[in-house]
Amino acid sequence: MTHVLSSSQRQEHPSGALRSSSVPHTATIFQDAFWAPRLHTLRERTLPAIYQQMRQDGHFTAFRESWHAGMRRIPYVFWESDISKWIEAASYSLATHPNPDLAAQVDEAIAFLLTLQQPDGYLNLWFTQVEPEQRWINLRDYHELYCAGHLIEAAVAHFQATGKRILLDAVCRYADLINATFGPEEGQRHGYSGHEEIELALMKLFHATGEERYLRLSHYFIEERGRRPLYFDLETQARGENPADYEMGTYEYNQSHRPVREQREIVGHAVRAMYLFSAVADLARELQDEGFQETCERIWRHLCAKRLYITGGLGASKGNEGFTADYDLPNTSAYAETCAAIGLVMWSQRLLQLDADHRYADVMEQALYNGVLSGISLDGTSFFYENPLESNGTHHRQPWFTCACCPPNIARLLLSLGSYLYTVTETDILVHLYAQCTTTITLGGRQITMHQHTAYPWDGTVRLEIESDEPVALGIHLRIPGWCQQARLTLADEEIPYETRKGYACVRRTWRPGESLTLHLEMPGEPVYPHPAIRENAGMMALRSGPFIYCLESADNPIPFHQISVPNGATFEKHFLPTLLNGVAVLRSTVQVLETEDWSETLYRNRPPLAQPYTLTAIPYYAWDQRTPGEMRVWLRTSEGETSNHFRL
């Protein structure tokens, strides 16, 4: 008995949006060949590696041994955020995989942080040890509230993983001090953080504690941001400096150039923008604030329509670690910070909960499988800060960075990946990401265990099974990814018709024990074409299969990549190679390569160059730079487009 709904009215918000809620990452156990080994590596290699790097750097000791007044602030001014993010990541791991050694390290790190806490609750490494007189003096530049935010996120994760309140209580005291210090009242500072982060952290703290003052403080920070007179102007003048001398030129850099509700475009530092709008999405949901929701959607659409790399990377420029102009997406110099792609996953997931629109999940998946995952090596111990789409072979992952935001950030995202697969309503389960796994979800008071059986992301067949001894009435919404050009649903080997609401096929029925619903997503190797306004990519194409964007590496293709051209009608064969790069599906295609042999000493001539056929091998972008260094490129020249059947005269 199958009932297919084109839209499930019951879950719809008055706006027509389908609201749903995320589930804890602990609900899901990965059993797949893709994520499960990666998560194992994250637990076994990455967490220890980051911890060691922090110890070597002196994160816990240098302030005593070598820090002194007058030393340069960056990156030390936000050093403890590395510790906080590591505690958060480690807590996610401890929640699913108890580990006494790791637990002891976490306790030790927390004990260290607590030694920094001042009698009034203030808790910051730099501004207690080096420049206590600078407390709250320069919110624009010094990451003080940003560090507080990561501390809060760590505390919430640690509390949820272990039940221990030690750090949570400490950050509540700190948050209460912040709440007393900042706000609309006379005598309070009408300020907000130059680097957003605390806003979304306060939302987590609100949810963890139920204390509405944290919600209100987050709301205050967001509403105050960009109001006239601009706090950063006043603050700068109070320091006796000229706001016009601001190094970054414009407050677009930190999204405080105008009130958040009035912002129309994604601008400035990319990570800051992602964290800001994640909090705005949280507030939209919590406060049922349509204005915030519209602001988020508008800016997210602008990002995706004009300023997003095909890898889900974002923030094209190193200069501001952020956005430049529409369609300005250079490849070699792409900044595309790993943290920004992580932030996009976070923001998109929040939007997805506001409305189950496949575009949010598509972008979340696009960033996750490409621009995020490229940020960490297969062995889990080296990292990209920048994720270019083209390289001459000189860009490599590093074990650590002076500004080491990315390594613990990727660890905390991936170690909480279990919370990104599903969302739930009172009655329904929405499936956003596919992977072989078992998830136990509480839904309208019932505990439901769902299995995904699939070789995703290498194959698009996903069999969903509700584990139960008796029939279960349940709506299941399955995301049909935007990249998928052909999708089918079968129930007991029988094809069932479906309609989609915003890219989700909903099957609402009473599931009998042993029954399973199978989604068949075609995911061949295929070309993707860029908007013609992207200057560097005009006349080019990229290769995709399922969620993966592909790239060429010299290790597989020892030819100059700029001499390659993909002809009209090229086909792309997909082969899974279990021993290559921990197992990847490669794409192979016969392309043309310009010949240099018949040029002799000629540099320019009136005959076009000759070309020879060549069978190229492309690998998923995330897996590049794990072998002999050489060229890498995502975008390949093609003669498609101009000479296609679509040409209109």
Next chain:
Amino acid sequence: MTHVLSSSQRQEHPSGALRSSSVPHTATIFQDAFWAPRLHTLRERTLPAIYQQMRQDGHFTAFRESWHAGMRRIPYVFWESDISKWIEAASYSLATHPNPDLAAQVDEAIAFLLTLQQPDGYLNLWFTQVEPEQRWINLRDYHELYCAGHLIEAAVAHFQATGKRILLDAVCRYADLINATFGPEEGQRHGYSGHEEIELALMKLFHATGEERYLRLSHYFIEERGRRPLYFDLETQARGENPADYEMGTYEYNQSHRPVREQREIVGHAVRAMYLFSAVADLARELQDEGFQETCERIWRHLCAKRLYITGGLGASKGNEGFTADYDLPNTSAYAETCAAIGLVMWSQRLLQLDADHRYADVMEQALYNGVLSGISLDGTSFFYENPLESNGTHHRQPWFTCACCPPNIARLLLSLGSYLYTVTETDILVHLYAQCTTTITLGGRQITMHQHTAYPWDGTVRLEIESDEPVALGIHLRIPGWCQQARLTLADEEIPYETRKGYACVRRTWRPGESLTLHLEMPGEPVYPHPAIRENAGMMALRSGPFIYCLESADNPIPFHQISVPNGATFEKHFLPTLLNGVAVLRSTVQVLETEDWSETLYRNRPPLAQPYTLTAIPYYAWDQRTPGEMRVWLRTSEGETSNHFRL
């Protein structure tokens, strides 16, 4: 009676080379619509403009008014080279177009320079006024001998133009001091100039005075260059500095990394290289030195085969104002200094005299009509230092530069253009460049007047006429440019067969009064393709007609240039527009332009972009940036090559 020779044995050098000699620039009177008005502008606008800029800058006064010990040296350390080059350019003008006001300015400038001369003959602005103690202390960096070179060139030009010896005598005293100071003997400095120039200047001084010591000194400078131990190492150590700290990293920068005869590739600062090898070519000729000639030819071939822009621009990088790697020819960031293209004209003309090979004249013409001429505005008063092949509309000519080498350099080249059209042997005239003009040449004691009747460079028909009352026996060698795919020769409207020696058709006969020989060069608009190893240009083409490389400008084509693609089989119609940009032939072609309309909010998609036809208009590259600023580009995408008939399977 026509006699066609495939090679004219009589003029051949033992090596098989056809040697010939240049003629004075005064021999030619331009009567054409292209050069004659430009030269008029150079005389009437450019020379006064440069003079005014130098006065405003304080070239003649600042040393008294504001120069002081400890001030920064660059560009002041070589300031008087601007004056010298201006005197040289003005002298070329005075030689053909007497002008009392200009003559007075020149006399005044010379008088100024003479006030600087020291009792021992030393003559330098900076090192007499600011750092006399630094004389000869840092030849590597301080342009002392470079300035001496330009002073010598000015003196020779002034003497030849006016017969006045005042500056010539002064520079001979200075050259004698240099000759006493530098040389192989004990007690002499075994050094040479960091910026070459004096070497070719000394050759001019030798020819002007007949004094062999100047030839020998030039020869010494060239032979000593790059010999171990390296002078610049010793000199640096003598200053108490470490040669390893050299800012430019390698002595390739100034071509002193190894002995000149052992150099294999064109490297380092482009202008320095051009001036060096111009002198080496002079010495090869004067000393009948095959080694020098081979060195020149080898390095010239390397330049033309691997490191030359299609515009004749050279020196891709701003970092060293010079060469980088083979085929590294980026477009937007192309440095391609105007002075380097000027130097290439000078060097190529010297090689052409060593052997009448059309390739030298082709490159000379290519640089002259493109990368040199782009360096000066149509109104003669603003200049490009850098000549990129692509611009977003922000690169513009300037009236002057802090380092103002280019403006007077282009003036001195163009005002002596008359010396570049012909060379002669005892019996023959070689015609290298075509233009409507009258030239009077002394040949084996006979004075011969030759007329060219042509609309070149816009049309390729050139009628040559020997003006004479009686028959004249004479060989005429006509260059068949490498860009020309179809050339014919007619005598009295009758086609005559010809063979070529290295691209020159020789007609040796007795010319009767009124007879004329007509060369018909086809010069349609046509595509040119780049060597596939040029990374940025793979899959692209440029447009050419005759000596001109074309470019697109937004002023004619208000569309985004990267969205243009030239289809297979495109044709290029040529139209002369007499009112556009002082009269240019434009090329028009129907191309395809990628459409953005049907993309909506999509940034990437699985359908290729659509394209629409568009008729583009291209103008000669030299004429760009004279109208409303906008995009400019030389290289256009094309689907030719890969999909051409030449494709081999």
